[in-house]
Amino acid sequence: MTTSTDRKGPNIKAILIISIGVALNTALAAQMAQWSYSWFPPQASSAAPYVDDLFALETAIGSFLWFGLTAVIAWTLLFNRAPKYDESYGEPIEGNNRLEITWTIIPTVIVFAIAIYSMQVNDKLDALGPKHKYAIGTDPVAVAEVDPRATVGPIDVISRQWSWEFIYPDGTRSSELHLPVDQRVNFRLISEDVNHSFYVPAFRLKQDIIPGSVISYSLTPTKQGRFRLRDAMFSGAYFSQNQTDVIVESEDSYNQWLAATAKQPLQPGLSPGNELYAKRLANGNKGWATVPPAPPPMVNDPGDASIPHDA
C-alpha cells in the first residue's frame, strides 16, 4: 500500500483528476443538450421552442449525472477489482453523514428548480381550456366554452373509431385540418365513442379527448407545412391508422381554401379504418373481435392521404 506523503494537505492529484473529469463531463453534457434539439420534429407551434429548451436543459443535467456516475462505476471496475483468489475486504467505510446530506439537498434543489421552470413553460403552452361534461345525445357545443383570445375558431374536432372530422365556424367540414399560420386557434375536442387523443408532434401538444366531455383547446401554429396529427390514446383495432394531416398555410390561402371548400358538396372523407375493415371482411373476417368502424364522415374536402407530410 502506498500512502500519500502529506495526508493532511490537499490531495493535488485527486483534485486534478476530479477537475478534469468535471470539465469534460460539463462539455459533454452541453454537447448533448445541443444535439437534443435535433431529436425532435420541426418546431411548428408557439409552444414548441419552450418545450425543446426545457428538454435540452433536462438532457444536460441528465447527461452530466449519467456520464458522471458511469465514469465513477467504470473507475471502480478498472481500479478496484479483486485479484483472483483475493479473499480480503475493501476498506470498511460505513457511511458519511455530510455526504448523505449533500446528496439529499443538491438533488432536491435541482428537481425543484426544474419543476419551477417547467411550471413557467407550462404557462407558455397555454393550450388547455375548460373541460365540460354533457349528457350523451345532447349538443356538446352548447356547454363548451370559447377561448376569447383565439382569432380563429372554434373549430370542432370530432374523433371517431377511426376517423377525424373538422368543422369550421362557417359549417365547412374537412378530413384534414387546415389552419392559418401565426394565429391563435381554438378547438372544441369531441369524441363520439371512446377515448382518443389529439396529438401533433410538430406542435409538441397532446390532449386526450374524453367521450361525454367537451374540451376547449387552443394553440398557435408558427410554421407552414403539412404535419401529422396522430391519435395517441389507444382506440381499438385500427388505432394506428387513425391519423390525418394538419395543413398550416398563410392566412390568404387558408381563407381561399375555406371559401372554395364551402362550395364543395359533401362527400365521404378519409376513413382508413373502413378500407382495412372491408379488406378484413373480404378475407373471411379473420382476426380477433372488433367493433365495425364508424361510417366515413361526410365532408366538403376529403383530403388526400397520399401527399407526403413534412413531419
Next chain:
Amino acid sequence: MTSTNFDPRILKAPHPVPGAPDNWKRFFSFNTDAKVIGIQYIATSLLFLLVGGLLAMVMRGELITPPADLVDPSVYNGLYTMHGTVMLFLFLFPVLNGLNNLLIPTMIGAPDMAFPRLNAAAFWLVPVFALLLMGSFFIPGGPAQSGWWSYPPISIQNPLNHFVNGEQLWLLAVALSGVSSIFGAINFVTTIIRMRAPGMGFFKMPLYCWTAWGAQTIQLIGLPALTGGAIMLLFDLSFGTSFFRPEGGGDPVLYQHFFWFYSHPAVYVMVLPVFGIFSEVFTCYARKPLFGYKFVALASFGIVFLSLIVWVHHMFYTGTPNWMRILFMFTTMTIAVPTGVKVFAWVATLWGGKLRLTTPMLFCLGGLLNFIFAGITGVMLGTVPIDIHVGNTYFVVAHFHYVIFNAIVLGVFAAVYHWFPKFTGHMYYEGLGKVHFALTFIGCTLNWLPLHWAGLLGMPRRVASYDPEFAIWNVLASIGAFLLGVASIPFILNMVSSWARGPKASPNPWGAIGLEWLLPSPPPAENFEDDVPTVLNNPYGYGLNEPFVADEEFYIRRAQEA
C-alpha cells in the same frame, strides 16, 4: 443460542421430508413450506416469462416493418395487451413473491411464514388466473384487446356481445391476482414485523427485508383501489352498470384514477425489492459495508410514501386541470430524491471495494446503469410540458422497459444466480451465466435505447403500423428483442443442468453475511427451527471484524456438517 417461542402451528405444519425419493412431488402439492412455495412461484413465473417473451417477439416481428403485415391489427392489440398482463401479473409479481418466500424467512431466521396456509393459497391462485388468461386466447373473439390499462369505454365495447369474452376473463384474472397479492402482502408484512430473530431490531434487518416490507405495504394500501376498479369495470362490461360508461352518465376518467392510484405505486412494488437485491449483491461482491445503511433503509419508506401521491402524472393530458398537474409534478419530482440517496449509496459502496465480477454482480451493475438512465428519463416525463409531448409515445415505452426490464428483471436474474446455490444446494455455471448476462445487456440496450428517439419524433405507443420515418429505430429494437429471446437459452441451460448436476454448494459460497448463509444449502424445512441465532451487529459488516450473530462459529460449523 436462544430459544424462541413461535406458534407451534407453524413448526408442526406437515412437510414431506426433503431428500425423500418422491421429494419432487411436493412442488405440485398444496405445500405450506415457504421454500417450496418460493420455488413454485419462481418456476411458474419463469415459464410465463417465456410466454410473455414469445408474445413480445411476435409483436417485434410485426413492428420490424412499417405496415401491419404479419398479423391482423386486432390480433396485435390482443398480443400487446396479453404481453403486458402476462409480464406483470404472471411473471414479475409472482417471481418477486417467490423471492420473498425464499428470502424473508431465512434472512430473519423465521422457520416459515406467519400464515403458511394463506401463503399456499396465494400461490395456488396464480395457476387459476393464469388458466383464465391463457384460456381467453381460445374463446370466440380472442383475448382482451384494450391494453393492460383497460381504459373504458374501449374496454367495455364487447364487440361480439357475448357474456363470456376476453375482457371479462381478463378482469376476473386481474381481480384474482389482486386477491392473491393481498394474501401474500398480509403474510410478508406480518412475518417481517413479528418473526425476526432475537436481537434483529429493524435497523439490523437486511435491506432486502426493508424493501420487501415497503413494497408489500404499498400492496396493502393500493391494491384495494385497483381490485375495486376492476370489479366496477366488470359490472359495466357484464351487467350494464354505468360507473365509467359515458352513455349512462359515468365518467371514464374516474377509472383512470382507480387504476393509477395502484398501478403507479405497483412499479415501486416491483423495483423496491430489486433495490434490496442491489444492496445485498453490491456489498457482498464489493466486500464492503453498505454506505449509509440507515439512509438507504429509510429511503425505502420515503419512496413508499411518495409513490402513493404521484399517480396523476399519468393523466397530465386527460383534461386534468392545471393546478393538479403542477401539484403532481412536484410530488413526482420529489421521488427522485430518496431514489437518488440509494443510487449514490450503491456507487459509494462500490468505491474502493474489492470487486468480484460474478454473474450476479454483473447483472446488478448493468441493472444499476440502466436504472440511473431510466430515472433521468423518468424526471423528464415527470415535467408536465415534456410529458405532454412524449406521453403515450414510444419514449414512455422505452422509459418503462428501462425500469421494468433493464433494471428490475436484471436485478431478478442477479437474485436468481446469487441465491441459487443456497436454495438448490448446487452451484451454477459461471461461464453460462456470463454469456446470459452479455446477451441480455446487449439485447436490452439495443431493444429499448433506440425507441427513445422514435418517441421524441412522435411515434405513438400501441400501434400495429407506423409511418416509414420511424423504421430505423424499430429495426434496431426488433433485433434487440430477438437477441433477448436468444439470451434465454444459456439461462435455461444453466438453471436446468446446474440444478440436476451442478457441483454441491457449500453453505456460504460467496463469503456473504446474513442469516440465510448460516444455514446449510439447501436449508432444512424449518430453517433454524427453534435454535435461532441472536443477531449482534448490522448486516453488511464486511471487513469490520464483528460477528454478525452470537456463537457464529457454532452455526457455521453446524451448517457445514449438515
